[in-house]
Amino acid sequence: MAATLPITGDLFEENSAKSRPAELSSEEDYSDTLKLRCDGTTTHIGRDQVSVSDPLANVPRRLVFSDGRVLVTRDHQAVAEIFDQGSGANLTSIVAWAEIFRPRIMVILILLFLASIISLRFALPVAVDVAARMVPASMEARLGGVAFESFDLILKDSELDAQRSDEVRALFDEIVGASDIDFPVDMHIRQGGFLKANAFALPGGPVIVTDELIKLAPNDDALAGVLAHEIGHIEERHGLRRMMRAAGWVILVSVISEEASGLFEEVAAFPTLLIDQAYSRSFETDADDRAIEIIVAIGRDPAAFAEMLNLITKDCGQACDGVDWLSSHPAPGDRIEHIREYGSGGE
């Protein structure tokens, strides 16, 4: 091949800041040997004795020779002709090519960026759910146990009479039996206090029901609906999956915003919060569906569940932001409607 343009730059001795102007060129006939000219001296260097830094915009290229000397050059064209040509397309060169600013390509990249953010919302849960399957039930139960200990500290013991609480326990066991859960699940009845009429399920473990909820229920079918909903959460491991999805998002957002940087980390946390609410709403709908299925399986009336939800909404009042019900949940009206439809065989 014909001689190419020489690479000119500063040649440094190994471990030294001393530099002299030098020139590296490719021999006329043997392109595997290169000629290094500096201060009148010429050295022959094999191409494989030179290690070249990756191309990146117009950052100077470093050519490190096997004898320790270094040639620093801004002759990007010449370096590309002598070195980059031969090695073919590899990941670094493709990336470097893509990075060159061309307005049309940039618009495409921006659209791709927006599209990937949106698809992450659906892609991440899939990846996280796979990971969640590897978490053993015992570890999940431990999580729930630890959380329960905290709740137990602030909730007072139930004031329900023994007969009623036995009835509720029996109902609970009936529901667990009709579900796909194959491990024992405890139920604890406590006074709600600030939680009012409420029930919530902890990961892998106990379900807490408040006195107020039991008293609010017009009949056992209505109560069964609520209990079945909570069992649905445990069955589908919603607590664990929601936690892991949030953690996955936090990590992803922090990694991305480290790239983006300059933003408050708090601003970057905002989308995590919103997405977590969205995932939570879909989990709630899943639990509602599961509740209907279980209620129907044990021969109770699903309409009572919808009615119960109505009662709870009214009882909670305007400023309601309970632990489970009515926070990060679909709007009550929509939920009740969905439950009625699902229950009557629609959807």
Added chain:
Amino acid sequence: MSDSSQPVVQTLGSVPQSPLPPKHRTDSGSHDDGNGKLPIEFDGNASEYFGIWIVNLLLTIATLGIWSAWAKVRRMRYFYGNTRLGADSFEFLASGWQIFRGRIIAFVLLAALSASQYISPWAQLFATLIFIPLFPWIVNLALRFRARMTMWRNIRFSFKGNYWGALGVFVAMPIAGIFSGGLLFPLAGQMAAKYVTKNFHYGTAQFEADPDVGKFYAAFFISIGVMIGAGILMMIPITAAIVGSAMAGSAKKGADLETIFGSLGPAFFSMIFVAIFVYAVGFIAASQVYLALTRNAVINALQLEGGHRFASSLSGTKLAWITISNMVVVLFTAGLMQPWAATRLWRYQTSCYGATPGAPIDEFVDEQREAVSAFGSELGDFEGFDIGFGI
């Protein structure tokens, strides 16, 4: 034939100086300002960096974060490689794999730390307590890695701090600062700066700085003044909010907290939002002022073995303005103007720095290479510490 093909870059123009004899002329010749002082210049620009930035982002998202290690290398190489001291630019030498390995280790450790709370409260306490004596070691590792990966004129920097020094300035002094109600913080900052600089080396030459503690205290009180000013300004929207809601709620005498809260309109919340915004701006301004004044103090006092001196002339107000306007622009463009913001900030900072060699700059010699791990530096990044050096 071809003489030294120096890039055709003009200096910032010689500013007429008093006729002192110039220091030893450097080999790179034409780049000082006539008095031997070498300016630092940034040759990068926003559109060039935009390409790198957006490709970084896309690949990071596509690989669910794994590419971020290589993205970091490209980002650092772009900024370092386009920053020149005299005729020669800096280099960032870490490889993507080094950063990646460091991140994996850091990630595993942090995951274990946060998972410990699910094992038992004691486990979490234990894990947190372990972290405190580990912290100086981690900071040293981070500084060592960052230094070792930075090069100028074929010579690497290095950091040789020891555990006890780091424990003193990064753990003991900040704790003392807290117990003294904040009064010892400026002293802690000055001691930390001294510790870092005197353990920094350029090749075999050692750095040293003894910045004036008074300047740190001045910076501290000035930035508190800025915060107080912001606090006073904040009172305006807060007063408006309270007065407004008092007038609206005065009719509902005896109403409980819930009803009052429910009746607050959007006007109230937007006033609160304005107040928070004023506070945030004040906080940023105060921290930038502190940064500018303390960094000037340290760099102006910085010396490198061989009689080399340095200069820094950052303006706190300008830095605050740039930082805040950057944030606003980036926010309103959904992040897309971040490359513009980053290059703008970097360009301003580098334009305020300079070096005056006291001896020919080609006499520096590097030491033998030693292996360093990226783990400490990556752990620092995970946790949000900025353990960068210099710029």
